[in-house]
Amino acid sequence: MGTFRARALKLATIAAVALSASLVGPGPVSAASQPTPVIDGVPYVGAEMRRQYNYDYFGCRNPDGSGDAITLEWLRDGVPLPEERQGDTLRVLAEDQGSRISMRVHPLTPGEPGCPTGTQLSAETKPIKASSRAMGWTGRGNFEPLGRTADGRLILYPRTYTYIKGACEGACPTYRGQWDEPVQVGQGWNIFDIVFSPGDFDGDGFNDLLARDSAGRLFLYPGDGDGGWLAREQVGQGWNVFDSIVGPGDFNGDGINDVLARNAAGDLYLYAGDGNGGWLSPTKIGQGWQVMDKLITAGDINGDGPVEIYARDSSGRLFLYPANGTGGWQPSSMISSGWGVFSEIAGLGSFSHSRYNDLAAINGNGDLVTYSSGASTAVLWGPYGPVGSGWNVFRQLL
Numbered sequence: 001m002g003t004f005r006a007r008a009l010k011l012a013t014i015a016a017v018a019l020s021a022s023l024v025g026p027g028p029v030s031a032a033s034q035p036t037p038v039i040d041g042v043p044y045v046g047a048e049m050r051r052q053y054n055y056d057y058f059g060c061r062n063p064d065g066s067g068d069a070i071t072l073e074w075l076r077d078g079v080p081l082p083e084e085r086q087g088d089t090l091r092v093l094a095e096d097q098g099s100r101i102s103m104r105v106h107p108l109t110p111g112e113p114g115c116p117t118g119t120q121l122s123a124e125t126k127p128i129k130a131s132s133r134a135m136g137w138t139g140r141g142n143f144e145p146l147g148r149t150a151d152g153r154l155i156l157y158p159r160t161y162t163y164i165k166g167a168c169e170g171a172c173p174t175y176r177g178q179w180d181e182p183v184q185v186g187q188g189w190n191i192f193d194i195v196f197s198p199g200d201f202d203g204d205g206f207n208d209l210l211a212r213d214s215a216g217r218l219f220l221y222p223g224d225g226d227g228g229w230l231a232r233e234q235v236g237q238g239w240n241v242f243d244s245i246v247g248p249g250d251f252n253g254d255g256i257n258d259v260l261a262r263n264a265a266g267d268l269y270l271y272a273g274d275g276n277g278g279w280l281s282p283t284k285i286g287q288g289w290q291v292m293d294k295l296i297t298a299g300d301i302n303g304d305g306p307v308e309i310y311a312r313d314s315s316g317r318l319f320l321y322p323a324n325g326t327g328g329w330q331p332s333s334m335i336s337s338g339w340g341v342f343s344e345i346a347g348l349g350s351f352s353h354s355r356y357n358d359l360a361a362i363n364g365n366g367d368l369v370t371y372s373s374g375a376s377t378a379v380l381w382g383p384y385g386p387v388g389s390g391w392n393v394f395r396q397l398l
Helices: none
Strands: 048-051 070-076 089-091 101-107 146-149 154-156 159-168 172-179 183-186 192-199 208-213 218-221 233-236 242-249 258-263 268-272 283-286 292-297 308-313 318-322 333-336 344-349 358-362 368-372 381-388 394-397
Touching: 048 101, 192 242, 208 242, 242 292, 258 292, 292 344, 308 344, 344 394, 358 394
Parallel strands: none
Antiparallel strands: 048 089, 070 101, 146 154, 146 394, 154 183, 159 172, 192 208, 208 218, 218 233, 242 258, 258 268, 268 283, 292 308, 308 318, 318 333, 344 358, 358 368, 368 381
């Protein structure tokens, strides 16, 4: 997109990390079974959707044996999308927000051995939500850490995930990821005492930053979708009554990103976004949160729809607070202890480029490691990595 690489500054790079992930399922089935295709991907603006590979069409081969003899057709609310948006993958756009996506599989040789006799239609996704922090900063729907240094610089670490169709013996697809060259995308951010990302806050499809200064003024820095920022605008004042402000994503289930703010008394307030860079009326959604020294927003970490909030107390114990998707909470639980060793913990998306988000943390050695829950939030698995070193130069991951 645009001038992203041209603006890259020569900074110290970190080691590239190879990533290979495959989605496989049961063995091939007969044409008579008429398999139902499944969409792999998350229902957010900025995400990439594809067919989940499960060998259902493995026997329906091209004449040269190079792959499955099928084509995909993407639909929005049951209507085929324009030809220019058709293909093996679908990038979800801002114009899709609120709609449901489905996918139709067309066999090239209907009724041939191993091929279905006609087309098959997937289930529809949930309504598409506004772009979340997990979609990154460069319009590619990627895990892309953004770090703020003590002297106020913003350093972006983009990743490129290459989709390799037919990687395992001509059949299943594979993603391989590697770090791009890090770039400085801002300076002077040390004038703010709180900086966080609400995801896309102004409704243009690109992720944004919100920042509070010592006078309590809150500023919106709209993302340009290419790793940079448009002109800032003030979107609030009096926010110095809060000692913690975070962006959970869509907390109340309306598809629009929101903000949570805690005051010194431990009261937690929901400031629901209006989708255009403004606010609905705030509501109190909790109390007693002053016992937590850090609030961590992971987005939808297990892929079930509602977002999850993690909180660390002064003893280093990590607690999970799942949202119920309508502006309230599900039962909370303690995950584990020992999280006080990390100088920073943040939700930055999925390092494995899957539907499950991870937590990223910086340990005492300055290593960046990840934790994942998979489909369950009962435990966090990890640490995985390290996926980078020298990250203790950052005071914050955004």
